[in-house]
Amino acid sequence: MRAVVGVLVVAVGVGGGVARADQAGVSASVVAGPGSGRAGRYTTDTVPLVRGAGASLVNADITWHDVVSADFGPDDSPWCGVVDPARPESPANPRLYPLGRCPLFRAEGTPGAGGSSAIQGLGGLVAGRVYAFRCTLVPGMQGHFIVTDNPQSSSPQSSSPESRS
Numbered sequence: 001m002r003a004v005v006g007v008l009v010v011a012v013g014v015g016g017g018v019a020r021a022d023q024a025g026v027s028a029s030v031v032a033g034p035g036s037g038r039a040g041r042y043t044t045d046t047v048p049l050v051r052g053a054g055a056s057l058v059n060a061d062i063t064w065h066d067v068v069s070a071d072f073g074p075d076d077s078p079w080c081g082v083v084d085p086a087r088p089e090s091p092a093n094p095r096l097y098p099l100g101r102c103p104l105f106r107a108e109g110t111p112g113a114g115g116s117s118a119i120q121g122l123g124g125l126v127a128g129r130v131y132a133f134r135c136t137l138v139p140g141m142q143g144h145f146i147v148t149d150n151p152q153s154s155s156p157q158s159s160s161p162e163s164r165s
Contacts, residue, residue: 027053027054027055027056028047028048028049028050028053028054028055028056028145029044029047029055029056029057029058030042030044030047030055030056030057030058030067030107030119030133030143031043031044031058031059031060032057032058032059032060032061032063032065032112032135032141033060033061034060034061034062035061036061036063036065036138036141037061037062037063037065037138037141038063040138040139040140040141041140041141041142041143042065042135042141042142042143043060044143045142045143045144046143046144046146047143047144047145047146048145048146048148049122049125049145049146049147049148050147050148050149050150051125051126051127051147051148051149052123053122054118054119054122055118055119055122055145056107056116056117056118056119057107057110057116057117057119058116059110059111059112059113059114059115059116059117060112060113060114061112061113062112062113063112063137063138064109064110064111064112064137065109065110065112065135065137065138065141066106066107066108066109066110066117066135066136066137067105067106067107067117067119067133067134067135068103068106068107068133068134068135068136069103069104069105069106069121069131069132069133070131070132070133070134071103071104071131071132072100072101072102072103072104073102073103073104073105073121073124074102075099075100075102077102077103077120077121078120079096079102079103079106079108079120079121080096080097080102080103081096081097103121104121104124104125104131105119105120105121105122105125105131105133106119106120106121107119107120109137122145125145125147126147127147127148127149128147128148128149129147130144130145130146130147131144131145131147132144133145
């Protein structure tokens with residue numbers, strides 16, 4: 001029996017760019033390349049994403065980075081912490097985000113020089129939409145996913161009205 005392994009190569013360059021995952025089932029990548037923290041932008045600030053596919057944050061910068069969506073999702077998302085209905089705002093209720101402000105998707109803070117982190121919460125994204133994200137560790141650093149049913153499609157609608165300003 002022979003296994004077939006696909007490899008996604010991410011080119012890291014200067015300035016903005018587009019990350020592509022051209023093979024079915026291969027995850028897309030949000031890349032923070034060398035100097036991203038200083039420049040205040042992801043190397044891949046536009047990331048095409050096929051609906052239902054996964055993605056990761058790849059950090060080749062020396063600074064820590066994360067990915068947090070501009071849209072809010074359910075308060076019971078695993079990355080937001082436990083919700084105790086009897087004490088939703090209690091210090092004994094360990095939440096990462098306040099109620100009503102849980103991001104739709106997120107990747108944990110990732111150390112530089114080769115760190116990576118899976119972006120959680122992408123399963124419910126809708127094809128034909130654009131979803132904004134930002135780095136909470138570097139002010140002004142932002143990007144967006146363009147979600148499609150087909151990797152060749154490129155006419156998305158803007159993000160929902162629940163987006164952060």
